[in-house]
Amino acid sequence: MSTIFSEFSLKNLRFRRAEKMSALAKNEARWGLLFLSPWIIGFLLWTFLPMLASLVFSFTNYDLLHPDETRLIGLDNYVQFFNDPLVRTSSLVSLRFALIALPVGIAQPIVMAALLNSRHLLGKRFFVTLFYMPYIVPLVSAVYIWQGMMNTRLGWLNLALGAVGIEGPDWLNSTTWIYPALIIIGLWGVGDMLLYHLAAMQGIPTELYEAARVDGAGWLASFRHITLPMITPVIFYNLVLSFIGIFQYFIIPFVLTGGTGRPGDTTKFYAMQLYKEAFGYRHMGYAATMAWMLFVAVMLVTVVLFSTAKYWVYYAGGEER
Amino acid sequence: MAAKSKPARTTHSSVVARRMRSFMATASFTLFVLMILTAYLSPFGYMVVTGFKHKDVIAEPTAPLWPAVESTFTYEGKKYEIFLVPTEDGEVHKWAMFKKGREESLFLDPENLEAGPIQWTGRWRTLKRDWHFSINWGNFTRAWRELRMPLLLRNTVAIAGLGAIGTVLSCIAVAYGFSRFRIPGKTAIFTILVGTIILPSFVTLVPTYTLFYRIGWVGTWLPLIVPHFFANAYNVFLLRQFFMTIPRELDEAAMIDGAGPLRTLISVILPQSIPVVIAVGVGHFLWAWNDYFTPLIYLLSERDLQPIAIGIQSYNSLYGTEPHLIQASSMLGLLLPVIVFFVAQRFFLRGIVFTGVEK
Numbered sequence: 001m002s003t004i005f006s007e008f009s010l011k012n013l014r015f016r017r018a019e020k021m022s023a024l025a026k027n028e029a030r031w032g033l034l035f036l037s038p039w040i041i042g043f044l045l046w047t048f049l050p051m052l053a054s055l056v057f058s059f060t061n062y063d064l065l066h067p068d069e070t071r072l073i074g075l076d077n078y079v080q081f082f083n084d085p086l087v088r089t090s091s092l093v094s095l096r097f098a099l100i101a102l103p104v105g106i107a108q109p110i111v112m113a114a115l116l117n118s119r120h121l122l123g124k125r126f127f128v129t130l131f132y133m134p135y136i137v138p139l140v141s142a143v144y145i146w147q148g149m150m151n152t153r154l155g156w157l158n159l160a161l162g163a164v165g166i167e168g169p170d171w172l173n174s175t176t177w178i179y180p181a182l183i184i185i186g187l188w189g190v191g192d193m194l195l196y197h198l199a200a201m202q203g204i205p206t207e208l209y210e211a212a213r214v215d216g217a218g219w220l221a222s223f224r225h226i227t228l229p230m231i232t233p234v235i236f237y238n239l240v241l242s243f244i245g246i247f248q249y250f251i252i253p254f255v256l257t258g259g260t261g262r263p264g265d266t267t268k269f270y271a272m273q274l275y276k277e278a279f280g281y282r283h284m285g286y287a288a289t290m291a292w293m294l295f296v297a298v299m300l301v302t303v304v305l306f307s308t309a310k311y312w313v314y315y316a317g318g319e320e321r
Numbered sequence: 322m323a324a325k326s327k328p329a330r331t332t333h334s335s336v337v338a339r340r341m342r343s344f345m346a347t348a349s350f351t352l353f354v355l356m357i358l359t360a361y362l363s364p365f366g367y368m369v370v371t372g373f374k375h376k377d378v379i380a381e382p383t384a385p386l387w388p389a390v391e392s393t394f395t396y397e398g399k400k401y402e403i404f405l406v407p408t409e410d411g412e413v414h415k416w417a418m419f420k421k422g423r424e425e426s427l428f429l430d431p432e433n434l435e436a437g438p439i440q441w442t443g444r445w446r447t448l449k450r451d452w453h454f455s456i457n458w459g460n461f462t463r464a465w466r467e468l469r470m471p472l473l474l475r476n477t478v479a480i481a482g483l484g485a486i487g488t489v490l491s492c493i494a495v496a497y498g499f500s501r502f503r504i505p506g507k508t509a510i511f512t513i514l515v516g517t518i519i520l521p522s523f524v525t526l527v528p529t530y531t532l533f534y535r536i537g538w539v540g541t542w543l544p545l546i547v548p549h550f551f552a553n554a555y556n557v558f559l560l561r562q563f564f565m566t567i568p569r570e571l572d573e574a575a576m577i578d579g580a581g582p583l584r585t586l587i588s589v590i591l592p593q594s595i596p597v598v599i600a601v602g603v604g605h606f607l608w609a610w611n612d613y614f615t616p617l618i619y620l621l622s623e624r625d626l627q628p629i630a631i632g633i634q635s636y637n638s639l640y641g642t643e644p645h646l647i648q649a650s651s652m653l654g655l656l657l658p659v660i661v662f663f664v665a666q667r668f669f670l671r672g673i674v675f676t677g678v679e680k
Binding site for chain 2: 021025028029031032033034035036038039040041042043045046047049050051053054057062064115116118120121122123127128129130131132133134136137138139140141142144145146147148149151153154155156159187195240241244247248250251255258271274278279284287288291292294295298302
């Protein structure tokens, strides 16, 4: 049967011509639509119409504080967008961060799931539960806990480094160390992805490993040639969601810095800038423009990723449903 | 005979050797993962320990890691500081400082007061203080009071609970529709549903906020609750996957007995789906408890309606230099979700793994 990862493709977006339906089939379809209606109405109300409205907003100077002066201003917002130094800074900040955060975000669940999937591990359930647990900790609490952990003098991180003779950096106030610090804080967010990876690894037929062992493959070769290819649907899913997550990366830097963007401008992420335009200055027209450009960027990346999928993502067992 | 038993014995000993090796591998690997886990969870240790510390020892470099205070000794109504004093016989005594001197000091031995002041030669500044374990509950009572925890708890439980009800009801209905009915275009609708997972929420944020602003919902709980009555992709998927494993014969039997679609859902499908329904409800509850962004934009100025995440953040921005209060408040914020998680983890982990498992 299907998983959320194998559904994660465009193969089903085709429309067949409606066939003539019997009265019974019509009745069934009517009931079915009735049950689907909460989502359909919700999709129109909270997704489709807002997206359209967002597009319309982006051609206006709509300002929540001065709603009476709203008028169409054509492409002005888009012209401003491409000349806005704050947009440029924040986009670069997000991209630079993505360069470090993405590889970690992809590798971490793979490595952790591989550890937890090992036949040499006793008490799997205990470990899975506890490695998952930080995921349910409120982000606000998690940020404050890590902020304390990373205190230069009294935080346990630098105390531990000091114990092995390394002088720990000033994690949160150094432009060099702030991204590693943010990524360390993010390590607690692996939760669901860890479980998805683990489940995918557990779903790999053991015969594959036995056959590889007979052929003389070692642990690393099995991992490289069996485990990794077999879990590519999950890796792909994680990759797409991580990209989107990084474009919208907001809460951790916001709570950590109070939205100041310090140290330097290193934490002026795109989403932070968008938040400031919308809820600080109330420039809804311009914020909508930023949101739509974000959407376009995300869509572009997604299309590129999906078009590469056929070269490296392996859906075992075909697509039967 | 002897020729026969010899190879048998080597086989036996090689089995033992292999078992031994495998045991060693298991033991050392498990220990290795345990060490990683300890490091991974060590921030909780930091939080607990710091949250229980007394304010004046937080920044004291000589203080131990655990919550402790410097020991003192009260004698004739006066407090004397206790030091760890080494003497020539190699012992270290816990003596109270009676009179400080540059090169020589007088100490009292609290266990042997009759001995009177003991003269000790050496620089007292080189001596270490004696610390004893002492928990400061005051951080928690203070954070509890100043955060207005009862109010925050009421708000959070109401928002998370009502949202969970909405999520459970709407997602059950939609998942039932997807799993049991032939509807034209169902596959395409389902793909759009799954596609919404990758839709950046920022795109819909501005108009949605504007709508809520215009109809006067900003500054109320409604924007945090009402949208959850319209189902969401993750939970619909989870429930649909589960419903599809329930044999259709059961529905058909109910239908033959005259049950309509709603009756079938309530009396056939739901009773078999309790664990996954609990997983969805608890999952939403924890999600809403931890949600920061939505209350940030809708409830920032409504101090009496805010949930715990916002409460902790505004509290901590006041106490940036008092780590013991910050850690105490962090702990108050995560206590309930962690308890709920451990109580419900049986449903919860299985429910999530379910989405990913090939069946």
